Amino acid sequence: MKTAWSAIVFLFLAASAHAQWLNYPTKNAPRSKNGKADMSAPAPRTKDGKVDITGIWEPNGLKYLISIAADLKPDEVPFQPWAAELYKERRATNGRDDPNNQCLPSGVPEKDAVTSPFKIMQFPGEMLILYESRTIYRQIFTDGRAMPKDFKPSWQGFSTGRWDGDDFVVETTGLNGKIWMDTNGHPLTEAAHVTERFRRHDYGHMDIQITIDDPKAYTKPWTITENPHLLADTELLESVCEENNKDARHIVGK
Amino acid sequence: MKTGFFRFLAGCAVLASPLAMWGQGRADLTGVWSPDEVLSIAPRANALLINRNAAEVKGDPDANCTLSGIPRIELGPKPFKILQSADEVVILYQNYTAFRQVFTDGRALPADPQPSWLGYSVGKWDGDTLVVDTVGFNDLTWLDNAGTPHSEALHVTERFHRRDKERLDIQITIEDPKTFSKPFTVTEHARLLPAGELTEMICLENRK
Secondary structure: OHHHHHHHHHHHOOOOOOOOOOOOOOOOOOEOOOOOEOOOOEOOEOOOOOEOOOEEEEOOOOHHHHOOOOOOOHHHOOEOHHHHHHHHHHHHOOOOOOHHHHOOOOOOOHHHHOOOOEEEEEEOOEEEEEEOHHHEEEEEEOOOOOOOOOOOOEOOOEEEEEEEOOEEEEEEEOEOOOOEOOOOOOEOOOOOEEEEEEEEEEOOEEEEEEEEEOOOOEOOOEEEEEOOEEOOOOOOOOOOHHHHOOOHHHOOOO | OHHHHHHHOOOOHHHOOOOOEEOOOEEOOOEEEEEOOOOOOHHHHHHHEOOOOOOOOOOOHHHHOOOOOOOHHHOOOOOEEEEEOOOEEEEEEOHHHEEEEEEOOOOOOOOOOOOEOOOEEEEEEEOOEEEEEEEOEOOOOOOOOOOOOOOOOOEEEEEEEEEEOOEEEEEEEEEOOOOEOOOEEEEEEEEEOOOOOOOOOOHHHHOO
16 A cells, blocks of 8 residues: 555656745735735635636645545445446555556546646636646636537546536536546546536635546446645646656556 | 637637737737648757757657657647736647646746746737747757757747737747857747647557
């Protein structure tokens, strides 16, 4: 188990500690008297009155990266029998075959739990997420477009977003079936439909409610909630997994 | 074609005209752009080369699936997408599904940057042209597919100019006194893909 944990830390926290602009003040941040960003100030809103979810966010620790079902009891994950067997095998082999070990990308929804900062930006027609881990981006289209007919299934799939009250709701399909939803290895097939509800409570806190609807791997849809926090006065670093992936050959599993 | 173009632009009123301005008189560079050809820097670079560093003889760094540096990642043939906000310009590359942030909020380039693959970029507007300065590179990348080398002293200046609705010119100036006897400039030409979109491209999955 120790090997698997060190691999997690290496693969997801490998960004350089000396990069620049790490202490650059965030524009328009509400400030406490001590000058720090006031994380309990009200959530900002955009000109059209929607909650503004932009900013640099980071998951609270490794919890959901290790298990997306961390808040559920073991029997509350509605596995199909084959998926339960696969999960058991992945646990027994200490995550040896996790695609992340080879520097393949985290898929949806594991990305929400990877313990590196991610930056949400809003543009006309799309919400954009820049992930420090892997220096990779994800586009969430809000212009009403449908998935192209020739869309090739991928790690991040095809995502569209809409507002439901103060929630930004993202629907994703077109996933490639290779995704591990966490390092424990909860599987996700190409039949998956993932719904993420981004709900910013106040300046510094957000919930991401994730519903997994994947009838091939699970007997019914199931939902969990993650809780990233805002990082003020900083900027993303560059992180290139392939630059120094010396761990892969040490991940022997068992 | 026309329908697709306007569908792509749905919600992007600022893009309605070729010379549309973004906010405070800034030109609008937004869109998915496809380089006309794979640009080679070597013809201009070779005559000025004073130091052929180790990067070249180690083989193509892209074979390791580490990020191509600037400018190689944008020299083609894969498209890239430009998005603009008030404080930064973001360039999304189909190559590597990698992004690059160009800060236009007035911050200075870092004085002693930790070497990185894509460097650190700030931009300012010179009329309708976005001028991007980038420093802080490692010396592990090639400038182009031909293997043109560079050192950590590399300073790239890119002038992004939207000539008309469908045409983007990027004038790229390479300054690296440890590698070249003087700065030199090449110009990349790209064309708008009006209804185009980037697709996910993971280097490890395409490695041959």
